[in-house]
Amino acid sequence: MKKILAEFIGTFWLVLGGCGSAVLAAGIPELGIGFAGVAAAFGLTVLTGAYAVGHISGAHFNPAVSIGLWIGGRFDGKELPGYIIAQVLGGIAGASILYLIASGHPDFSLADGFAANGYGEHSPMGYDMTSALVTEIVMTFMFLIVILGATHRNASPGIGGIAIGLALTLVHLISIPVTNTSVNPARSTSQALFVGDWATSQLWLFWVAPIVGAILAGLLYKYLAPNKD
Numbered sequence: 001m002k003k004i005l006a007e008f009i010g011t012f013w014l015v016l017g018g019c020g021s022a023v024l025a026a027g028i029p030e031l032g033i034g035f036a037g038v039a040a041a042f043g044l045t046v047l048t049g050a051y052a053v054g055h056i057s058g059a060h061f062n063p064a065v066s067i068g069l070w071i072g073g074r075f076d077g078k079e080l081p082g083y084i085i086a087q088v089l090g091g092i093a094g095a096s097i098l099y100l101i102a103s104g105h106p107d108f109s110l111a112d113g114f115a116a117n118g119y120g121e122h123s124p125m126g127y128d129m130t131s132a133l134v135t136e137i138v139m140t141f142m143f144l145i146v147i148l149g150a151t152h153r154n155a156s157p158g159i160g161g162i163a164i165g166l167a168l169t170l171v172h173l174i175s176i177p178v179t180n181t182s183v184n185p186a187r188s189t190s191q192a193l194f195v196g197d198w199a200t201s202q203l204w205l206f207w208v209a210p211i212v213g214a215i216l217a218g219l220l221y222k223y224l225a226p227n228k229d
Helices: 002-025 034-057 063-071 077-102 129-150 160-179 185-195 205-224
Strands: none
Touching (some): 002 077, 002 185, 063 185, 129 160, 185 205
């Protein structure tokens, strides 16, 4: 139960911090943090969350990460359902707090996207479904490769959270223009539930693509470097 609660808190923090930076802070004229700031915010949520609760649950905060670690032989499959449920609920809780805060502004509207992920006309720069699918698979694949490497028993201890946080920042710097960056089905679900309409109809891609990328990374890394001396 402690692991489940830790995953809930960590995913709550990821959505509130990452999506919150996009909704509340990115677009302020002259003072906004911009998309680079949003990318940094997502990385910082994972980095800080990893050091806060990583020793309890492993700091997955993402169903794709849990699945990739399971495929890679790093995580007990019996714990997978509980982790995924906690992550999704944590993300929804984070989005709920964000909505409560953001709706206090007179110009707030869910029609602006609420940091939801999308493709086609809902891509920040108009990228189509194929571009979105490839981007999410490849970005999640590389994110999992970094996670699997940074948390390997032969890796340098204590710095895995830094590498993982920086990797997520880089992933966002690359892919925000394409899909608003998911690589995390829980993060996508939390925002889509509030936006509804197009966001929920496109949500399938932001479950399928990250999970495919995670599975491929888990299989490859298990071959490259089994987690043993």
